[in-house]
Amino acid sequence: MKTVVGSLALVITETDCDVADYNYSERKLKLYDITLNGVTAHPNLSISGDKKSFTHEAQPQKVPPNPERFDSTVCVLGSEEFSSGKHYWEVEVVSSTDWDLGVARKSTQRKGKLSLSPREGFWALGLSGRDYWAKTDPWTRVIVQKKPKKIGIYLSYQEGQVIFFNVTDMSVLFTFNNCSFSGELCHTGVKIPYPGARKLY
Numbered sequence: 001m002k003t004v005v006g007s008l009a010l011v012i013t014e015t016d017c018d019v020a021d022y023n024y025s026e027r028k029l030k031l032y033d034i035t036l037n038g039v040t041a042h043p044n045l046s047i048s049g050d051k052k053s054f055t056h057e058a059q060p061q062k063v064p065p066n067p068e069r070f071d072s073t074v075c076v077l078g079s080e081e082f083s084s085g086k087h088y089w090e091v092e093v094v095s096s097t098d099w100d101l102g103v104a105r106k107s108t109q110r111k112g113k114l115s116l117s118p119r120e121g122f123w124a125l126g127l128s129g130r131d132y133w134a135k136t137d138p139w140t141r142v143i144v145q146k147k148p149k150k151i152g153i154y155l156s157y158q159e160g161q162v163i164f165f166n167v168t169d170m171s172v173l174f175t176f177n178n179c180s181f182s183g184e185l186c187h188t189g190v191k192i193p194y195p196g197a198r199k200l201y
Contacts, residue, residue, distance in 0.1 A: 037186070039068045040110070041076040051079075073114040077104055081184040086156045090167055093127070094149040100126035100135065103155055103162050106184040123162040123176045125151065134164075134174040142174050157181055 035051035043060035054076060063069070070076070091101050105121030108114075116122040117137040124135040125142065132142040144166065151173070152165035160179040165172060 035079045037068075037077050037079045039066060040070060042070040042072075042074045044074055045076050047076070068110060070110050070114075072112050073116075075114075077106070077186040079186075081106055081186055082155060082157055083184045084157050086154070088152060088154045091151045091153065092149065093151055098126075098128055100124045101151060102135070102153060102164070104186045105182070106186050107182075118176065118179065123179060125164045125174055132173070134176075136176075140174070144173065145171065148173070155185070157185070 036047055036054060038047040038051060041047055041054065041063075043063050044057050046055045046057050046061055048054065056074065065071075093099055093101075100116050100122075102116075102122060102124035104124075108121030114120050114122075115137070116124045116126070116135040119137055122135060126133050126135055132144050134140040134142055146166060146168055148166040148168055150167035152167045152170070154163040154165070155161070160177070160181055162176040162179060163172060164174045
């Protein structure tokens, strides 16, 4: 049986943003339409026609090979790309028990097994069972006081910073500082280790 294991929504302020200035109670944020870049999707990921959801299938799909497609790590990148500015988006993870999400370098390696770490072009936070991890090298365990239903991700390209928030109380879960960004970044990299479905809003 296929089950929904999460959803993702991209939210960006109407102007350049400083996360400290957000008025979360009034939610003065602009919702942007987002889609998955199916060209990058691992063969086990089936992308919906509207490119807003995907299913992790037990068997690989028949898809044409291309240099942009992940062939070993079960991953898909988003279509939104950033090369400057400050951006914020949210990922709903309420029904997920295994996920990785964050920011990925567009030029990251697609072939062979990858480690989701800054060295590989990923700045990510993940949940494995009951344990939360920042995908540093080596991984860093993240202590979570209140289980998040949504993860907020703040990216400041020029400052080289990625911050993960628990949207429930806007507590900071983990911060990547002094990131060596180069070229374009995708708004999220997603690794799904187990079969299931995920929908983006």
